[in-house]
Amino acid sequence: MLAQNSRIQYxxxxxxxxxxxAFSALSQETRLAVFRLxxxxxxxxxxxxxxxxxxxxxxxxxxxxxxxxLKAGLVRRVRDGRNVRYHADHSGISGLLxxxxxxxxxxxxxxxxxxxxxxSCT
Numbered sequence: 001m002l003a004q005n006s007r008i009q010y011x012x013x014x015x016x017x018x019x020x021x022a023f024s025a026l027s028q029e030t031r032l033a034v035f036r037l038x039x040x041x042x043x044x045x046x047x048x049x050x051x052x053x054x055x056x057x058x059x060x061x062x063x064x065x066x067x068x069x070l071k072a073g074l075v076r077r078v079r080d081g082r083n084v085r086y087h088a089d090h091s092g093i094s095g096l097l098x099x100x101x102x103x104x105x106x107x108x109x110x111x112x113x114x115x116x117x118x119x120s121c122t
Contacts, residue, residue: 014095018073022096025072030057031065035074038088045078045087 026032033055038046046054052062066086069075073092077084105111 014092014099016099019096019099021072022074022092025068025074028065028068030055030061031069034062034065035069035088038075038086039093041087043087045085047080047083047085049083051086 026035034051037051037054048059048062048066051057051066052059055062057065066075066077070077073095074089075086075092076089077086101112101115
């Protein structure tokens with residue numbers, strides 16, 4: 001249990017600018033759909049072609065949107081032979097959620113612990 005007025009530590013160096021970049025990335029319809037699709041895809045992830053096919057988005061448009069999500073720290077990519085697979089970046093997601101909840105509960109972080117435990121990916 002955290003003492004009152006103690007700071008909650010999160011698994012990232014998320015700051016205000018990083019949070020703004022993440023929200024900016026998610027504020028576009030296609031990128032939000034890509035992000036949600038990758039969260040549901042789980043550990044297998046998806047190739048950009050699979051994502052584009054599923055969302056009916058052209059490859060060049062998909063590449064641009066994936067690049068923005070990568071830069072925002074919300075997705076990651078892994079080479080898989082000749083393909084590149086994209087995955088939701090749980091560290092980035094946790095960092096963003098932690099940033100949002102950092103000062104919650106009127107300075108009494110103990111009150112936030114149940115929701116933080118529920119949101120935790122670990």
